Amino acid sequence: MNLVVGVGLRSGTSYRELRDLVSAAVAEAGGGRVRILITVEGRHQEPAVQRLAATLNAELQTVPKSELSKQNAPTPSTVVERLAGTPSVAEAAVLTTGAELIVTKRMSAGATVAVGQLGAAPAYSPGERAVVHRVLGERRDVRRGFVDLPVADDVLERVLGAAHRAPSVGLSQPWDFLVVRDVATRRKVRDLAAAQRDAFARSLPAGRRERFDGLKVEAILESALNVAVTCDPGRGGRHVLGRHADPRTVWFSAAIAVQNLWLAARAEGLGVGWVSFFEPGEVAAVLGLPAHVELVGYLCVGPVEEFPEAPELVQSGWAMRRPLAWAVHQESWGNRGLPGAEPTSIVADAEAAAATAEALRSEQTVRVIVGGNPADYLDDPDVLVVQLGERPAADFGVLWRPVSSEADGVEVGVELVRDLVLQGAGRIAVRVVEESVAAAGVARGLRVGAAACGAEWRDEPGEMPDSSA
Numbered sequence: 001m002n003l004v005v006g007v008g009l010r011s012g013t014s015y016r017e018l019r020d021l022v023s024a025a026v027a028e029a030g031g032g033r034v035r036i037l038i039t040v041e042g043r044h045q046e047p048a049v050q051r052l053a054a055t056l057n058a059e060l061q062t063v064p065k066s067e068l069s070k071q072n073a074p075t076p077s078t079v080v081e082r083l084a085g086t087p088s089v090a091e092a093a094v095l096t097t098g099a100e101l102i103v104t105k106r107m108s109a110g111a112t113v114a115v116g117q118l119g120a121a122p123a124y125s126p127g128e129r130a131v132v133h134r135v136l137g138e139r140r141d142v143r144r145g146f147v148d149l150p151v152a153d154d155v156l157e158r159v160l161g162a163a164h165r166a167p168s169v170g171l172s173q174p175w176d177f178l179v180v181r182d183v184a185t186r187r188k189v190r191d192l193a194a195a196q197r198d199a200f201a202r203s204l205p206a207g208r209r210e211r212f213d214g215l216k217v218e219a220i221l222e223s224a225l226n227v228a229v230t231c232d233p234g235r236g237g238r239h240v241l242g243r244h245a246d247p248r249t250v251w252f253s254a255a256i257a258v259q260n261l262w263l264a265a266r267a268e269g270l271g272v273g274w275v276s277f278f279e280p281g282e283v284a285a286v287l288g289l290p291a292h293v294e295l296v297g298y299l300c301v302g303p304v305e306e307f308p309e310a311p312e313l314v315q316s317g318w319a320m321r322r323p324l325a326w327a328v329h330q331e332s333w334g335n336r337g338l339p340g341a342e343p344t345s346i347v348a349d350a351e352a353a354a355a356t357a358e359a360l361r362s363e364q365t366v367r368v369i370v371g372g373n374p375a376d377y378l379d380d381p382d383v384l385v386v387q388l389g390e391r392p393a394a395d396f397g398v399l400w401r402p403v404s405s406e407a408d409g410v411e412v413g414v415e416l417v418r419d420l421v422l423q424g425a426g427r428i429a430v431r432v433v434e435e436s437v438a439a440a441g442v443a444r445g446l447r448v449g450a451a452a453c454g455a456e457w458r459d460e461p462g463e464m465p466d467s468s469a
């Protein structure tokens with residue numbers, strides 16, 4: 001049985017007194033493993049509490065008075081309230097952990113104790129959880145503001161150690177970390193990124209290109225060092241558990257190692273910028289990787305002036321975050337909503353949102369062509385061709401959605417506009433080339449989605465006008 005022991009005590013209470021009281025209460029509970037010893041903030045420094053936690057090998061947690069007084073403790077006391085500022089310490093402390101109270105308050109001369117039972121392994125304390133969420137929230141992709149300071153070896157080892165503790169399919173640990181400090185090598189890598197940056201810029205519509213020009217996409221030379229995270233897809237031989245069914249898992253594993261590295265680096269105050277403006281084989285050649293090893297992520301790592309509060313792509317207006325409620329489906333695809341909320345369909349959600357939608361400021365137009373031959377349209381960088389039939393050959397200009405009914409088409413249309421708006425679009429021009437109920441549904445969905453997002457919508461019947469005119 002996993003137990004939580006809540007403790008309130010006068011300052012200076014002896015270890016022996018506290019230990020005897022706790023032992024009796026735990027015996028009354030029927031025995032078990034004390035996982036958490038919890039007390040009010042400040043009292044955790046009492047020597048008796050510290051020693052008891054160490055002896056029990058229990059996690060010592062604290063809770064602020066304000067949290068204790070919110071609990072509905074069964075044995076409140078006006079005396080305790082006068083002394084401690086909350087009507088219950090021991091029982092209330094147990095209740096804050098989510099445990100079920102199984103031994104109510106027991107008292108000695110200087111201490112009170114209560115025991116709770118946890119249904120499952122204990123969570124971290126609220127303060128510890130806050131730290132985890134802090135690092136998750138404050139991790140940033142950093143490309144600006146690297147300072148000319150080195151990364152100490154022990155710090156780098158901790159960061160790489162965190163990456164190396166990542167989960168991996170069949171424990172195959174397919175990653176390696178190539179630390180690159182040499183400036184000549186980095187220049188070559190930077191030149192590859194610069195070429196890709198130019199190619200990407202050329203592919204963009206004019207307005208989008210201007211915005212892109214203001215973005216920085218790498219800090220290969222400015223950062224203290226670079227780390228190439230690689231993947232050996234064959235590591236572990238034939239029978240790697242789990243990889244046999246889905247070979248992609250080996251890549252997922254290496255990507256998770258990057259995330260571990262990123263989070264640990266943030267905790268050390270090191271910025272990390274992931275650069276993917278490469279054809280990976282070209283970087284592999286510069287780095288002299290063996291042919292069976294592939295590049296997963298090229299990271300610029302080092303001390304930085306500051307961590308931006310929001311992603312640079314958000315701050316610059318390039319893209320927006322997608323709400324969590326759009327991403328969570330309950331039981332079946334399309335029933336969207338947060339845990340505990342009534343799920344809604346994307347169409348109902350969009351129709352409701354239209355009433356309060358504010359007009360978007362972006363003037364970026366995406367011209368959505370539903371159906372037709374992509375080759376006829378893709379010279380225009382504003383165009384996105386949506387194909388509803390067979391899966392097309394991979395092409396970023398073509399979006400494949402396997403829609404056959406009108407209703408599915410409407411959903412796809414709504415989601416498509418939402419996604420385009422998240423990527424900076426403010427105006428949607430629609431031309432339906434394909435004559436089908438699915439295509440008509442997509443067109444209707446695009447209209448509903450545009451209204452929901454505050455995007456401008458227009459129908460472009462007939463030939464697409466020349467965008468350069």
Ligand SMILES: Cc1cc2nc3c(=O)[nH]c(=O)nc-3n(C[C@H](O)[C@H](O)[C@H](O)COP(=O)(O)O)c2cc1C
Binds near residue numbers: 141311
């Ligand atoms: C796989 C991957 C590749 C990325 N490649 C680049 C890149 O080449 N250049 C760049 O500036 N940012 C790159 N990023 C960073 C993303 O733009 C960034 O993660 C996103 O905008 C969210 O910002 P945040 O990481 O600060 O939360 C990449 C991120 C990932 C996960």
